[in-house]
Amino acid sequence: MMLRKWHGLPGLIAALVLVTLAVTGAILGLAPALDRAGAVVPPAGEVSVAELAGRVVANYPGTEQIVRELSGQVIVYYSQNGQAGADLINPVTGDSLGAYQPSAFFVWIKNLHRSFLLDTPGRMMAGISAALMLVVCLSGLVLLARRCGGWRALMRPMAGTGSKRLHAEIARLAVLGLLLSALTGSFLSAQRFGLLPEVSDLGPGFPAEVSGGQPRPVDRLQALSEVDLNDLRELVFPYPDDPQDVYSLTTSGGSGFVDPATGELLQFQPRSNGSVVQQWIMRLHTGEGLWWLGLILGVAALAVPALSVTGAIVWWQRRRSSSQAVKNAPAAEADVIVLVGSEGGSTWGFARALEQGLTSVGFQVHCAEMNALETTYPEASLLLVLTSTYGDGDAPASARRFMVRLRDFRACNALKYAVLGFGDRQFAHFCRFALEVDAALAGKGLSRIQPVELIDRCSAERFSDWGEGLGTALGAPLSLSHDPMPPRTSRLELAGRVDYGLAVQAPTSILRFRLAGEGQRWQSRFFRSGSNSLPTFEAGDLLGILPPGSEEARFYSLASSSSDGVLEICVRKQPGGLCSGYLHGLQPGECIDAFIRHNPEFRPATGPVPVIMIGAGAGIGPLIGFIRKNTARNPMYLYWGGRSPNSDFLYQPELGHYLEDQRLTGLSTAFSRSEEKAYVQDRLLQDQTALRQMVDTGAQILVCGGRDMAAGVKQVLEEILRPLRLEVDDLRAQGRYLEDVY
Amino acid sequence: MKKILLVLGLVVSVTLPAFAQAREVTFTTELYDYGGDGAYMALYLTDEAGAYQGTLWVAGKKSKYYKHLSGWARGSRLDPAEYDGLTGASITSGRTLKITLDLDDTLFDSGYEVRVDTAVEDMRDNRADIALPLTTDGAGTAVSGHGYVRSFRYDF
Numbered sequence: 001m002m003l004r005k006w007h008g009l010p011g012l013i014a015a016l017v018l019v020t021l022a023v024t025g026a027i028l029g030l031a032p033a034l035d036r037a038g039a040v041v042p043p044a045g046e047v048s049v050a051e052l053a054g055r056v057v058a059n060y061p062g063t064e065q066i067v068r069e070l071s072g073q074v075i076v077y078y079s080q081n082g083q084a085g086a087d088l089i090n091p092v093t094g095d096s097l098g099a100y101q102p103s104a105f106f107v108w109i110k111n112l113h114r115s116f117l118l119d120t121p122g123r124m125m126a127g128i129s130a131a132l133m134l135v136v137c138l139s140g141l142v143l144l145a146r147r148c149g150g151w152r153a154l155m156r157p158m159a160g161t162g163s164k165r166l167h168a169e170i171a172r173l174a175v176l177g178l179l180l181s182a183l184t185g186s187f188l189s190a191q192r193f194g195l196l197p198e199v200s201d202l203g204p205g206f207p208a209e210v211s212g213g214q215p216r217p218v219d220r221l222q223a224l225s226e227v228d229l230n231d232l233r234e235l236v237f238p239y240p241d242d243p244q245d246v247y248s249l250t251t252s253g254g255s256g257f258v259d260p261a262t263g264e265l266l267q268f269q270p271r272s273n274g275s276v277v278q279q280w281i282m283r284l285h286t287g288e289g290l291w292w293l294g295l296i297l298g299v300a301a302l303a304v305p306a307l308s309v310t311g312a313i314v315w316w317q318r319r320r321s322s323s324q325a326v327k328n329a330p331a332a333e334a335d336v337i338v339l340v341g342s343e344g345g346s347t348w349g350f351a352r353a354l355e356q357g358l359t360s361v362g363f364q365v366h367c368a369e370m371n372a373l374e375t376t377y378p379e380a381s382l383l384l385v386l387t388s389t390y391g392d393g394d395a396p397a398s399a400r401r402f403m404v405r406l407r408d409f410r411a412c413n414a415l416k417y418a419v420l421g422f423g424d425r426q427f428a429h430f431c432r433f434a435l436e437v438d439a440a441l442a443g444k445g446l447s448r449i450q451p452v453e454l455i456d457r458c459s460a461e462r463f464s465d466w467g468e469g470l471g472t473a474l475g476a477p478l479s480l481s482h483d484p485m486p487p488r489t490s491r492l493e494l495a496g497r498v499d500y501g502l503a504v505q506a507p508t509s510i511l512r513f514r515l516a517g518e519g520q521r522w523q524s525r526f527f528r529s530g531s532n533s534l535p536t537f538e539a540g541d542l543l544g545i546l547p548p549g550s551e552e553a554r555f556y557s558l559a560s561s562s563s564d565g566v567l568e569i570c571v572r573k574q575p576g577g578l579c580s581g582y583l584h585g586l587q588p589g590e591c592i593d594a595f596i597r598h599n600p601e602f603r604p605a606t607g608p609v610p611v612i613m614i615g616a617g618a619g620i621g622p623l624i625g626f627i628r629k630n631t632a633r634n635p636m637y638l639y640w641g642g643r644s645p646n647s648d649f650l651y652q653p654e655l656g657h658y659l660e661d662q663r664l665t666g667l668s669t670a671f672s673r674s675e676e677k678a679y680v681q682d683r684l685l686q687d688q689t690a691l692r693q694m695v696d697t698g699a700q701i702l703v704c705g706g707r708d709m710a711a712g713v714k715q716v717l718e719e720i721l722r723p724l725r726l727e728v729d730d731l732r733a734q735g736r737y738l739e740d741v742y
Numbered sequence: 743m744k745k746i747l748l749v750l751g752l753v754v755s756v757t758l759p760a761f762a763q764a765r766e767v768t769f770t771t772e773l774y775d776y777g778g779d780g781a782y783m784a785l786y787l788t789d790e791a792g793a794y795q796g797t798l799w800v801a802g803k804k805s806k807y808y809k810h811l812s813g814w815a816r817g818s819r820l821d822p823a824e825y826d827g828l829t830g831a832s833i834t835s836g837r838t839l840k841i842t843l844d845l846d847d848t849l850f851d852s853g854y855e856v857r858v859d860t861a862v863e864d865m866r867d868n869r870a871d872i873a874l875p876l877t878t879d880g881a882g883t884a885v886s887g888h889g890y891v892r893s894f895r896y897d898f
Contacts, residue, residue, distance in 0.1 A: 065866060077866040084888050086866060102864060104777055200806035206816045236812060239869055242792055248812065 015308040017116075017129045022304030024113035025181060029298020031106055033291040035071035038097070040090045047091055047229040049249075054219025055094025060087070068232040070289025075100045091229055127189025133182035140171055141179075146394060156735045163317070165600065167310035170303050177300025184285035199274030203255045204267040210244050213261030218247075221263035227251055328355075334366030337380045341370040341387030341399030341433065347422055350463055351386050353482035357467060361476040370399035376410045382449065382474070383417040385437055393432035406440055416449040417441050420466060425456050449473050489546060489593040490534050491516040494586045495566060501648030504673050507573040508618050508648055509584060510559075512566045516591050535596050536562040539625020540740070542597040543569055547582040554579040555597060557622040557704065557740055561629065567594075570621035570650060602702070602740045608634060610665075610699040612691065614713050616641040616680055617648070619705030622740060624651050626702075630663040637666040637694075641680030641709070643673040680709070681716040688720045696724060701731065704740040764844040767881075767898045769798065771858060771872075772838040774892045778862045780832030781890050782807050783839070784814035787876070790853040794818060797825045798856065799841050802832040810861035813869040835890075851877050860890045 056076050057063050065077040066089075074089045088097040115122035145151045147168060154172065191198040215238075218224065224235070224247070231251045238245035238260055246266065247258040256268030287294025331337070336358050340351045355367045366377075370387060377383070390396040395403070419441065421434025431454040438452040450469055455462045464480050471478030492513035501508045515534060542555040560568040573584045586592070604611040604626045613623045613636065620640055630636055638655070642648045649669070658664040668687065670678035684691060695701070701717070703710050714728050721727065731737035773781055782802030787795040794817020800808070805822075809815050818824040833839050858872035868889030874880065876896075884895040 064869075079888055082888055084866065084868070102778070107777060198806075202806065202820060203809050205819055236867070239792075239813065245816075 015312065017125065018133055019305045019308055020116065021113060021126060021129055021133075022301040024109050026298040026301040027109050028106070028113055029287055029294040029296075029301065032071055032287040032289065032294035035069065035073055036291040038088070039069075039072035039074075040092060040097075041072035042092050042229065044228055044230050048225045049227040049229060049232050049235060050219045050221055050225035052091050052094070052229050052232070053221075053224060053235060054217065055091075056089060057218055059094050059096065064237055066232070066235045066237075068229065068234070070283070071291070072230075072289075074229075123189065123192060127186065127193065130182050130185035130189055133178065134186050137175055137179045137182055141175055144168055144171055144175070146390065153733075156733075162598070163310045163313040167307060167314055170306050170310065174300040174303035174307070177297050178303070180284060181297050181301065184281050187281055188285060199272065199278045201255070201269070201272055201275045203250075204257070204269040207246065207257055207259075207266040210246055210266075211259050211261045212243050215260035216263060218260075221247070221258055221260070223249070223258045223263055223265035226265075328368075329364040329366045331366045331368070331374050331377060333379055334364045334377065335379055336363045336365045336382045336384065337377050338365060338367040338384045338386065339370045339373060339399075339402075340367065341385070341396045341402065341437075343388055343390045343396035343398075346458060347386050347388050347396075350420075350422070350458075350482050353463075353480050354384065354386065354467070357478050357480045361471075361478060363476075370395075370402040371405070373402055373405045373409060375408050376412055377415070378412055380412070380415060383415055383441070383446070384470075385417065385419045385434075385441070386422070387419070387434050387437060388422040389429065389431050389433040393429035395433050399433070399437075402437070403440060406444065409444060411444060411446050415446055417446045418448060418450050418470065419452040420463075421452060421454040422458065423454060423456065430454065430456075489544075489595045491591050492567060492594050493517075493591050494588050496588055497586070500650055501572075501643065503647040504643040506617065506643050506648050507584060508570065508650060509573075510568065510570050510650065511583060511586070512560075512568045513592070513594070514566050534562075534567075535598075537567075537596045537598070538562070538603070539629060540602045540622040541599050543567055543594050544597050545579060545583070545592055545594045547579040555742075557599075557602075557619075558596075559621040559625040559628075561625065564628075568621075568625070570618040572618040599740070602704075602738050604630075604634075604636070604702060605700040605736075606632070606634065609697065610635040610637065610694045611702065612637050612639070612694060612699055613702045613704070614639045614680060614684070615703070616705040616709045618650070619709070619740075620650050622704055623702065624654065627655075627658050627664050630658075633662050635665045636663070637668070638664060639668045639670075639680050639683050641670045641672065641678075641683075643671060645669070645671050645674055679712070681712050684713070684716050684720065691720055692724060695721065695726065695731070695736075698736070700736045700738070702738050702740075705742075707741050710739055710741045763847040765847055765898050766842055767845045767896050768840060768842045769856070769896050770838060770840050770894070771833070771891055772893045773833055773836055773890050775836035776862065776865070776890050777835055778865050780834050780862075782811060782832050782861045783871075784808075784811040784859045785841070786814045786817065786857055786859075787849070788817070788855045788857055788873075790855070792855070795854065797828055798843060799839075800825045800829045801839055803829060807861065807863075810867045811859035811869075812867060813857060814859045849876055856896065858887065858891060858894060860887070862890065 052074070053063075053066060056066055060076055060078040060080075062079045063076055064079060067075045067077070068091075069075065074091045075086055076089050077084070077086045079085070086100040088100045089095070090097055111117055114126050116125060118125070145154055148154050148156060187196065190196040218237075227249070231253065233250040233252060234248075235250075236248040238247060246260060249256055249258055249265075252271075254268060254270040257266040258264070259266055282288070283290060284293070287297055338351055338355055338358075340347055342348055351367055355365045358365045364379075366380075370385065387399055388396045419434055419438040421431035421438075423431040423434070434452060434454060438448075442448070450466075450473055453462070453466045453469075455466070460482060463482060467478045467480030493516040494511060495514045496512045498510045499507065500510075537558055538561045539558055541558050543558050544555050547554070556569040556571060558567060559570060560566055571580050571583050574580045583592075602622065604613070611626075611634065613626065615623050615638070620638075623638060623640075627636055627638065642650065645652075649671075655664065655667055659667055668683045670676070670680045670683045672679055691699075703713055705713075717728055721731075728737055769785060771783065771785070780802070782800075784800050785798040787798065789795055794814070797814070797818055800811075800814075802808075805820070808820055830839075830841075854876045856872070856874050856876050857870050859867075859869050860871040861867040866889070868887070871887035871889035871891045872885065872894045874885055874894065874896075880896075882895060882897050884893040886893055
């Protein structure tokens with residue numbers, strides 16, 4: 001909780017200031033690359049400083065100073081007829097590349113970046129913002145690791161949905177760049193204000209003895225011919241009216257003087273280690289001379305506005321859902337205690353419904369976060385714990401101190417308890433924290449009023465069932481209803497259907513819907529106004545459908561994406577199935593009420609690793625959607641099982657087409673009611689050598705189909721993977737084994 | 743306006759006669775609007791041959807940048823004793839620096855020159871942006887420099 005505060009509060013306060021810093025920083029990040037693009041950089045060993053200076057002086061007799069920027073740009077400062085000038089130079093020819101004029105735009109942006117155009121107070125503000133950024137990055141990194149389930153899991157595919165996931169995904173990409181910018185920026189600012197010591201070489205003292213002889217041409221000076229152009233920083237020419245003056249030379253290695261008559265190097269002082277470090281800190285902040293770093297830091301900086309917006313949304317959502325409205329009995333008087341462990345706040349909704357239900361049947365209910373566990377509850381006879389699990393089995397924010405506080409807890413009377421866990425079966429350790437709490441309470445000598453119950457993805461139905469069971473145990477009718485997110489449905493019109501499988505008693509239909517009333521009005525494509533609109537979706541997301549007369553939605557995997565303009569699902573008619581029967585009875589033009597539920601966990605990996613997709617029957621739906629979208633031609637293999645090639649071979653023509661244009665690399669089918677009498681597991685076993693090889697090179701496996709088929713596939717794959725000393729759960733933990741099972 | 747009682751260590755010890763008169767001299771340095779960061783400047787005296795004689799004023803607080811004021815840096819050897827108490831803030835682009843100092847009468851019409859070195863971050867260094875003989879007749883006449891100095895004059 002504390003850490004979250006330290007991530008959120010300064011983050012919000014500083015968001016505006018940081019966005020300014022970040023956007024200007026991103027623009028400045030372009031400068032090194034632009035400078036480098038405009039520079040001519042000869043290979044090392046080709047041009048010496050003496051040669052360069054000779055060429056420059058030939059073109060600019062009034063040369064005063066030659067500077068080589070870290071970008072490779074060479075600038076000559078000269079005066080001609082009393083007029084000062086500066087030109088960019090091609091160091092190979094000594095010719096002018098045009099007048100040198102630092103871009104007024106970049107100078108302005110730079111001032112905006114480091115002082116908000118407000119001089120010293122602005123610099124202080126920028127410095128404080130950099131330090132805040134550092135706090136936000138570090139606290140965010142810890143939160144991110146906790147969310148993913150450990151530091152090692154940071155690079156795995158991420159679970160979750162919406163703003164929270166977007167925030168985490170962007171942060172993961174940008175955090176190292178931001179950390180580097182914030183750290184170096186804070187450091188430089190601290191030095192600017194004297195909080196940290198600053199190392200700088202004052203350079204060598206002026207030589208006491210100068211020969212004062214006849215000056216040689218600059219290209220014949222020994223000391224200058226020994227320095228490669230790429231090591232040059234600055235060469236200042238002697239003042240023309242002063243025979244005692246010398247060249248001042250600064251190189252990457254140090255600085256000294258060169259006698260214009262003898263060409264000797266005088267008083268050379270190597271650069272100190274401190275100054276080298278100092279310069280590197282500067283370069284790591286600005287990307288000067290490191291154009292690629294400049295671009296990386298610039299792109300990372302651009303993540304800040306996006307992180308600010310998503311972060312603010314998450315903060316607002318959390319705030320809204322944790323504000324309590326129900327009257328709460330004091331802990332010392334309540335006879336039922338409800339403790340809540342919640343990270344994002346969604347568990348609170350269930351807790352409030354429970355509190356309301358219990359209060360309405362006459363109980364005095366005290367509801368609090370798990371961290372607020374008292375040492376004892378004198379009047380209580382029942383303790384109910386509702387908790388989610390964070391990341392890979394950790395306590396959620398409002399329960400992080402629970403286990404410690406539990407040590408001092410003393411149970412009064414015959415306190416009974418029940419634990420209700422909330423989670424998502426796609427996480428490797430489903431509801432692990434709830435199970436730990438259940439065991440810990442048992443360890444305290446409390447007895448369960450009912451066994452621990454685990455609820456997958458906020459299922460309102462399971463919650464209601466649990467309440468019924470609890471009511472029976474308490475001897476009071478308890479009716480709990482809480483739908484965490486009452487879905488806003490849209491009206492969809494059946495645009496077309498293709499039917500398969502009737503002959504083999506597996507009626508399966510491909511149904512295509514579109515928004516009712518769409519299609520006629522061109523405006524609707526641009527102005528999704530009014531009530532009937534859909535959020536964007538992709539193949540693999542779920543379409544929730546409410547059959548008439550039912551309050552509970554059924555979910556079907558989508559085979560299409562928003563960009564296809566239709567919602568395509570594949571539905572097998574279940575014997576006695578309410579929703580599937582309803583859908584199969586639909587005629588084109590008829591309408592349904594439906595909503596989108598995002599399911600971003602179930603997606604193929606992008607990139608060159610092979611994707612092995614395994615499905616049976618209607619489970620081909622999301623898989624065909626993935627293949628359609630595989631315009632990058634990444635290797636994708638489909639294993640699919642049906643009943644008969646003549647009756648229920650879903651998408652047969654389309655699959656042939658994808659094989660031809662290489663969106664699909666390989667297709668293997670199995671039909672259980674044909675002569676071969678084969679299942680998809682048999683095909684996997686046949687190809688086991690190739691499959692092992694692909695898994696060994698990092699392949700990802702996606703399974704979609706019924707529960708029995710998924711269990712069969714898993715069993716076969718365990719066998720196939722055994723020689724690799726791998727288990728399916730290992731792959732699952734790495735995000736390489738995904739299931740969409742119904 | 744800054745008012746400093748100048749004690750020119752070197753100059754004073756060499757040239758001070760028994761009953762020297764001092765006079766109050768104001769140096770006015772106006773900069774061009776060159777559009778960069780604040781300028782570092784050194785005002786100093788040299789003899790006819792251009793040899794450093796003493797520091798009048800240094801604008802800019804960070805000694806690590808002083809080496810860019812090369813003529814002055816070389817003459818003063820960047821010895822802090824040469825400029826202690828004679829430093830102030832760097833001068834913003836387009837602004838004017840006025841300093842008033844008590845100078846020994848004998849410095850006038852004796853071949854001394856006042857010089858101004860200027861430097862700006864990421865821009866050129868100007869040794870002797872201004873080099874102006876210190877004479878009684880020259881007072882009140884503005885000259886322009888070849889670097890960042892739009893006009894320079896001294897009055898008394």
